[in-house]
Each structure stands twice: as structure tokens, then as C-alpha cells.
Amino acid sequence: MKKRIASLFTSLLMIVSLMVVMPTMSVSAANNIIIAGIDIGYSNGSYFTKNGKSCATMSGYWSNGRCHKNGVCDSATSYKCNCMRYYPTGNPNTCQVDLKASQCWGFARYCEWKVYGFHDGLSASKFKTTVGKTNANSCTESYIKSKFYNIAVASHLRTGDGGHSLSIISTDESGVIWVDCNSDGYCKVIVHNQTWAQFANYLKGRSGISYVYSFIGGKGSAEASSKPGKSAINVKTGTSYKCTTFNWTASSNTKVYSIKIHKNGTLFKENTTAATSWSVILPVGDYEAYVDSCNDSGYTCSNIVKFTIEKGNPVPSSTTVSASAGTNYTPTSISWLKTANTNEYDVKIWRGTAQKGEAYKILWGEKGTSCLVDLPAGYYEAYVDSRNDYECSMSANIVKFTVTDGNYLDIGDDFYASLLIYKNWLNVTNVNGSITVQKSENASARQIWFFDRQSDGSYTIKNCADGSYLDSCSPNGGLAQSKKYSGSNTQKWYIFGRWSGEYYFKPKSVNIVLDVKGNITTGDKVQVCGLNYRDSQKFAIYKLDSYILPSKINLNSGSATIEAGTTKSLTATILPTNSTNKTIIWSTSDASIATVSGGTVTGKKAGTVTITAKTTNGLTANAQIKVVSGHTFGTWTTTKNATCTQVGTKSRKCTVCGKTETQTIAKTGHKSVTDKTISATCTTDGKTEGSHCSVCGAVIKAQEIIKATGHKFGNWTTIKPATCTESGTQIRKCETCGATESKSLSAKGHTEVVDKAIPTTCTTDGKTEGSHCSVCGAVIKAQDIIKA
Numbered sequence: 001m002k003k004r005i006a007s008l009f010t011s012l013l014m015i016v017s018l019m020v021v022m023p024t025m026s027v028s029a030a031n032n033i034i035i036a037g038i039d040i041g042y043s044n045g046s047y048f049t050k051n052g053k054s055c056a057t058m059s060g061y062w063s064n065g066r067c068h069k070n071g072v073c074d075s076a077t078s079y080k081c082n083c084m085r086y087y088p089t090g091n092p093n094t095c096q097v098d099l100k101a102s103q104c105w106g107f108a109r110y111c112e113w114k115v116y117g118f119h120d121g122l123s124a125s126k127f128k129t130t131v132g133k134t135n136a137n138s139c140t141e142s143y144i145k146s147k148f149y150n151i152a153v154a155s156h157l158r159t160g161d162g163g164h165s166l167s168i169i170s171t172d173e174s175g176v177i178w179v180d181c182n183s184d185g186y187c188k189v190i191v192h193n194q195t196w197a198q199f200a201n202y203l204k205g206r207s208g209i210s211y212v213y214s215f216i217g218g219k220g221s222a223e224a225s226s227k228p229g230k231s232a233i234n235v236k237t238g239t240s241y242k243c244t245t246f247n248w249t250a251s252s253n254t255k256v257y258s259i260k261i262h263k264n265g266t267l268f269k270e271n272t273t274a275a276t277s278w279s280v281i282l283p284v285g286d287y288e289a290y291v292d293s294c295n296d297s298g299y300t301c302s303n304i305v306k307f308t309i310e311k312g313n314p315v316p317s318s319t320t321v322s323a324s325a326g327t328n329y330t331p332t333s334i335s336w337l338k339t340a341n342t343n344e345y346d347v348k349i350w351r352g353t354a355q356k357g358e359a360y361k362i363l364w365g366e367k368g369t370s371c372l373v374d375l376p377a378g379y380y381e382a383y384v385d386s387r388n389d390y391e392c393s394m395s396a397n398i399v400k401f402t403v404t405d406g407n408y409l410d411i412g413d414d415f416y417a418s419l420l421i422y423k424n425w426l427n428v429t430n431v432n433g434s435i436t437v438q439k440s441e442n443a444s445a446r447q448i449w450f451f452d453r454q455s456d457g458s459y460t461i462k463n464c465a466d467g468s469y470l471d472s473c474s475p476n477g478g479l480a481q482s483k484k485y486s487g488s489n490t491q492k493w494y495i496f497g498r499w500s501g502e503y504y505f506k507p508k509s510v511n512i513v514l515d516v517k518g519n520i521t522t523g524d525k526v527q528v529c530g531l532n533y534r535d536s537q538k539f540a541i542y543k544l545d546s547y548i549l550p551s552k553i554n555l556n557s558g559s560a561t562i563e564a565g566t567t568k569s570l571t572a573t574i575l576p577t578n579s580t581n582k583t584i585i586w587s588t589s590d591a592s593i594a595t596v597s598g599g600t601v602t603g604k605k606a607g608t609v610t611i612t613a614k615t616t617n618g619l620t621a622n623a624q625i626k627v628v629s630g631h632t633f634g635t636w637t638t639t640k641n642a643t644c645t646q647v648g649t650k651s652r653k654c655t656v657c658g659k660t661e662t663q664t665i666a667k668t669g670h671k672s673v674t675d676k677t678i679s680a681t682c683t684t685d686g687k688t689e690g691s692h693c694s695v696c697g698a699v700i701k702a703q704e705i706i707k708a709t710g711h712k713f714g715n716w717t718t719i720k721p722a723t724c725t726e727s728g729t730q731i732r733k734c735e736t737c738g739a740t741e742s743k744s745l746s747a748k749g750h751t752e753v754v755d756k757a758i759p760t761t762c763t764t765d766g767k768t769e770g771s772h773c774s775v776c777g778a779v780i781k782a783q784d785i786i787k788a
């Protein structure tokens with residue numbers, strides 16, 4: 001740093017000495033104004049007049065003491081005019097036609113002549129317009145500085161209000177010095193030393209700039225000082241992966257710039273360049289940088305910028321791009337190499353020189369390494385930016401290619417086909433001469449077209465519904481139509497091919513193409529307009545292997561009578577039976593009398609209508625249907641007999657239309673018969689009185705059960721007494737019915753008496769104890785003999 005300070009001090013001494021001998025603007029011994037070393041003969045505050053005095057000091061031609069007529073010297077009265085009538089090849093005291101307004105305008109030309117020997121009036125070819133018409137709003141400080149910083153000395157500026165001219169003496173970093181005449185209204189020469197901001201504001205107040213004329217090859221106004229001007233440097237900090245960019249302002253009298261970067265007080269990197277920017281990748285750390293503006297006389301140091309480099313994110317590598325040019329009807333293929341640290345690629349295409357003006361087309365976020373793009377004929381340049389989430393890198397090369405006009409295609413001779421929008425397969429449809437896009441109608445004739453190749457390579461395209469031809473109509477664009485054959489070029493179409501079977505249709509008559517108007521939805525109309533590569537201009541052709549048109553249609557009935565509210569079915573037959581499209585379109589001449597759907601006719605009110613069956617190619621068959629409003633019925637016929645409990649039915653039929661009317665027959669109801677009472681007996685139940693239907697037997701009133709009364713018996717009478725061993729019998733008799741009831745009496749059993757034992761003797765036997773019945777004498781227990 002000490003060496004740098006010493007060097008700066010030395011340079012300052014040199015610059016001071018140079019400033020003494022090389023001023024931007026100086027005055028001579030007579031204090032005259034010097035422009036680029038040329039004494040122009042007038043000093044600041046002098047007058048550009050014949051006698052060097054203010055116009056106001058004369059007894060002028062005009063009452064206010066000035067010779068100006070609306071700001072212009074009057075040539076008719078020039079002998080009374082004190083203004084300097086400047087004309088370098090003639091007598092300056094004589095009015096010249098080309099310099100009628102001498103004051104400010106003439107003085108600016110005078111300065112041109114003094115410095116270069118020419119002025120922009122008589123030698124216009126030696127001057128160029130360096131600044132064109134500029135409105136007041138554009139006269140910013142930066143804009144004015146950029147246009148005037150090194151403009152040729154003695155350049156002639158005319159203000160935007162057209163009322164004043166001035167001449168540039170010199171410029172530098174701080175501002176501009178200029179001179180004019182007559183800004184006071186009295187032809188006074190005044191030098192103005194302004195900053196760039198002041199100069200810009202002055203021009204804004206004068207409605208901007210009308211023009212600036214500069215001598216071709218004139219010396220730059222900022223070249224008057226030999227010391228390099230001072231640049232102002234700024235830095236756009238990068239990362240350890242991304243370039244740090246330095247930009248600095250251009251400085252006067254500078255051949256090259258030396259940018260120096262210090263890290264930790266030590267020179268780390270430097271670069272010498274004639275440019276005003278430099279980019280470099282720096283490692284992590286703290287830095288200081290400045291730029292020296294250098295010429296043979298020394299250098300001038302800029303401000304110092306301090307910045308810090310941090311670790312950044314990986315920067316995508318630059319790719320290499322190539323292109324395979326297509327035509328204005330086929331895509332151009334652009335390819336590039338896959339690069340590291342890259343998420344996606346942006347393809348940028350210019351029509352002409354790359355990066356000049358706005359890009360013609362940009363394809364953002366391409367994921368692969370190639371793309372197809374539609375381009376009109378012309379010269380192009382393109383490159384590819386590799387991009388990740390943090391950084392972007394331009395491709396290492398710019399690819400150049402030319403797109404040419406495409407050739408029309410031969411897609412076959414004499415064939416039937418559907419013409420569809422490639423994007424969504426809507427069918428191009430002839431709707432009574434108006435061309436629209438519709439959903440598929442299953443080979444409807446109005447959606448089938450016959451392509452007939454002509455000798456010139458074009459095609460006529462005929463619709464199968466009515467034989468009309470696709471017509472572009474207006475040469476200036478507009479709706480397409482289907483019209484009768486005319487043989488004109490509006491009915492001849494060239495077909496240009498694309499990839500995947502996409503086609504453009506261009507009429508022979510004019511350079512426009514077939515297009516769908518709108519958002520390519522059902523019902524949108526087809527038009528012709530300029531080529532724009534939208535999906536609405538891309539068509540598909542679906543060829544049919546064979547297409548057989550119907551030749552006839554018949555109905556099974558030519559006439560019929562129906563009643564209002566009833567239906568009649570009609571059947572249509574299309575011939576030949578192998579016709580490609582057998583769709584039948586049904587219609588009625590008056591839907592208020594009868595409607596038709598799918599061949600079923602429904603009567604609505606009395607009257608006669610024509611029911612029409614139509615093929616998709618326009619063939620018809622008709623039936624006359626008479627609708628009547630009343631019926632003529634026959635006699636009623638019983639279809640189901642009524643019963644006691646169910647209704648019956650009867651019907652009758654209309655002798656006109658066969659309509660059957662049905663009614664119910666009321667049920668007959670039951671025929672009641674009384675069921676008499678049955679009295680109960682001693683042993684059987686009885687019944688109450690009831691009733692039932694004598695026809696169907698159904699019970700009307702149920703008979704209730706009366707329980708049997710049971711016997712009423714008298715006393716028991718023994719008819720057989722019981723004995724010791726036999727039972728007896730008793731009976732009793734019902735007092736009501738005489739029925740008897742008997743019961744048995746149990747045997748009484750024996751009345752036992754003991755027979756005592758008889759002891760034995762020596763000579764007589766004895767007996768054991770026994771017993772017998774005292775009533776009947778029967779032995780109960782026999783006595784055994786005991787031997788003597």
C-alpha cells in the first residue's frame with residue numbers, strides 16, 4: 001500500500017503540471033474563448049454583432065431597440081440590422097439566404113467553421129446527427145452524460161422547442177462547458193459551465209433536444225485534458241462458486257484500466273483491460289478492490305470497494321449447443337450436452353444476432369437435452385442457459401442456423417378422409433356451408449371430405465354431404481366456407497407436413513393457413529389467417545380405406561292416419577346395405593301436429609304433416625301422416641265377468657285407429673240365505689241363526705255354537721244286589737230324554753268267623769283253628785286234621 005500511495009502522489013504532481021499547460025478551455029491574452037486550441041475570436045460577454053455592441057444600443061429598426069423580428073433577423077431590412085450576418089464564403093456584412101436567423105443558430109455554425117473550416121449549412125455531408133430528437137422526460141442526468149461525455153467539440157445542439165442553438169466547448173466527469181449567443185435577446189455571447197444534472201435540467205426546460213450535429217472525425221470534447229479521469233467502481237458480489245463482477249464508469253483520457261483486488265492487505269489478483277467490467281471467481285474471504293484509469297501520462301485511482309465472499313452453491317456447467325434447422329412448417333431441433341449441477345435448461349433464440357434486442361422465443365425449464373421449436377423462415381442464433389435453484393450459466397457457444405421455406409406434400413391421390421384438429425380430434429364439419437369443428441358423428445357425410453390432387457400439387461377438398469368445396473374465400477383472411485366448385489385458387493390447398501402426422505393447409509391464392517377461431521371447442525368456426533404455429537392451425541388427416549355413400553332411402557309406409565296422443569312407427573332402409581354411414585336423420589314438417597324420434601311418430605293435434613327420413617349425404621324419403629282428434633268405437637265386449645267380490649272389465653275398439661278403450665264392470669255382491677237355529681240337546685251342541693251367499697257360498701253371518709244341556713238324572717235304583725263274592729248293579733234315568741246310566745256295586749266280601757281248634761286225643765283226631773263266612777258259609781281257612 002505504501003508503494004501505491006507514493007505512486008499516487010507522483011501521478012498527482014504530473015497531473016497538476018499537465019493541467020497548467022493543457023486546460024479544457026482557456027482564454028487568450030484578449031480573453032477570447034478557446035475551443036480545442038482554436039481562438040474563436042469572441043470572449044465571454046462579448047456580442048456577436050457587426051460592431052461588437054449590443055443590439056439594444058442601436059437606434060434599431062424596431063420600437064424596442066432590437067432588430068429581431070420574432071427572433072429572426074429580417075433580411076428585407078438587413079441594412080438596419082446590427083447582428084453578425086455570418087456566412088463564411090461571403091461577405092459577413094451581407095445577409096445570406098441560408099442563414100436568415102443568424103443570432104444563436106449562426107453563432108453555432110460559426111463555431112463549427114472556426115474549429116473545422118466547415119459548417120453544417122453548406123457542408124452537411126461532413127456532419128452527422130449524433131443525438132436525435134429527444135423528449136424532455138428522457139433528458140435524465142445519466143442519459144445526457146452518456147450522449148455528450150465525449151461528443152465532438154463545437155457540436156451544434158438545437159433545443160427541442162426549436163428556439164435556441166448552442167455549441168459544446170468541452171466535457172469531463174463533472175459536467176459540460178458550452179457557449180451560446182443571444183440567450184439574453186441582444187446577441188450576447190455567454191459561456192455556461194454546468195454539472196451534468198444542471199445541463200440535463202436546462203434541456204428539460206427547453207422541451208428536450210431537436211438534434212445535435214457533430215463534425216465527422218471531430219475531436220472528443222473530453223480529450224482536452226491529458227490526465228486520466230477518475231472511474232467509479234462497484235461490485236456485484238458472487239460466491240466461492242459464482243463470479244464476482246466489477247463494473248466501473250468510463251473515465252476520460254484513459255487507454256486501459258487496471259483493477260486490483262487485495263485480500264488481508266496483500267495484492268491477491270489484478271487484471272488489465274480496456275473494458276469497463278471484469279468477472280472473476282474468488283475464494284471465501286474479505287476483500288478490497290479499486291480500478292486505476294491509465295494512460296501514458298499516469299493513472300487515476302477510483303474509489304475503494306469492500307466486500308466479502310462466502311461459500312456459495314455449485315454453479316451449473318456451461319453446455320455446448322447444436323441445431324438442426326427445420327422449415328417454416330417443420331420444427332427446428334435444438335440439442336445440447338447434459339451438464340453438471342443443472343436442474344433444467346432455458347433455450348433462448350434470437351431472430352438475428354443473439355443478445356441484440358429481445359429474444360424471439362425462450363423455452364423455459366427444459367428437462368431433457370433437446371427440444372423442437374416452430375420458427376418462421378429466417379436467420380437465427382441461439383444458446384442454452386444451464387440452471388439450478390441458485391445459479392445460471394450460459395452455453396459455451398452460440399449456434400447459428402437458417403430456417404427455410406417448407407415444401408408442400410404429396411399425401412396421395414383421390415381419397416376420402418376425416419379432417420380433424422390434431423390437439424383434441426374435433427372434426428372439421430360442413431354445417432350448411434359454414435365450416436365449424438364438432439364432435440365425431442360416426443362417419444357423417446358432412447364430416448367426410450374427398451381429397452383430389454391437382455396437377456400443380458395442390459388439393460381440392462370436397463364435402464360428401466352436399467358436394468361443396470372447402471374455400472378460403474377472402475385473400476385477407478376471414479371465415480372459411482364450403483361453396484360450389486369454382487375452380488379458383490381459393491379452393492386449392494397446399495398441404496405442408498409436420499412430425500407425428502400434423503399438417504398445415506395453405507390456400508394457393510394467398511400466404512395464409514387454415515385455423516380454428518376461438519379456443520378449439522365444439523362449435524368454433526374455421527377461418528384462415530397468418531401462420532402462428534398455434535394448435536388451432538395443426539390438423540390431422542384420417543384416411544378411410546373405403547367410403548360408400550348411400551344411393552337411396554326407403555320408408556315402410558308412405559302414409560298413415562293416427563289419433564292425437566298415439567304413436568306410429570316408421571322404418572327407413574338405406575341402400576346399398578353396405579353403405580359406410582347408415583345414420584338416418586328424422587324430421588317433421590310441423591312439430592305442433594306430430595313429432596318424430598328414431599322413426600316413432602307421435603300425434604299432437606289434428607292436421608297433416610310430412611315426416612322425412614334423411615341420409616347424411618342428403619337423400620330423403622317422406623311419409624304423409626294424418627292426425628285426427630276423435631275416435632269411433634264399436635260395442636263393448638266383456639273381457640272379464642264380475643263376481644260377488646271382484647269387478648269385471650269390458651273393452652271397445654276405435655274403428656279408425658284401433659285404439660282400445662277399457663272400462664270396469666261393478667262386482668255383483670252376495671245373495672243372502674238364512675241359516676236356521678239348531679237347538680241344543682242333552683248330548684249335542686246347537687247353533688244360533690246365521691246367513692250365507694247362495695251364489696258363492698260365502699258366509700255372511702256366522703252361526704254361533706250353543707253348548708249341549710247335559711242329562712237330568714233321577715235317583716239310583718238297585719237292580720242286582722251285591723253278594724259276598726259278586727258285584728251288584730244300580731241304574732238311574734234322565735228325566736228329559738229318558739237315557740239311563742248304570743253303575744256297579746262292589747262285592748261285600750265274607751264275614752269271617754273263627755272255627756276253634758279241637759285238640760287230639762289218643763283215640764280221636766283233632767283239628768287246627770280255621771274260619772268260615774258267617775253269611776254264606778264259605779270256608780275261609782280250612783281246619784287241618786291232627787292225628788290222634
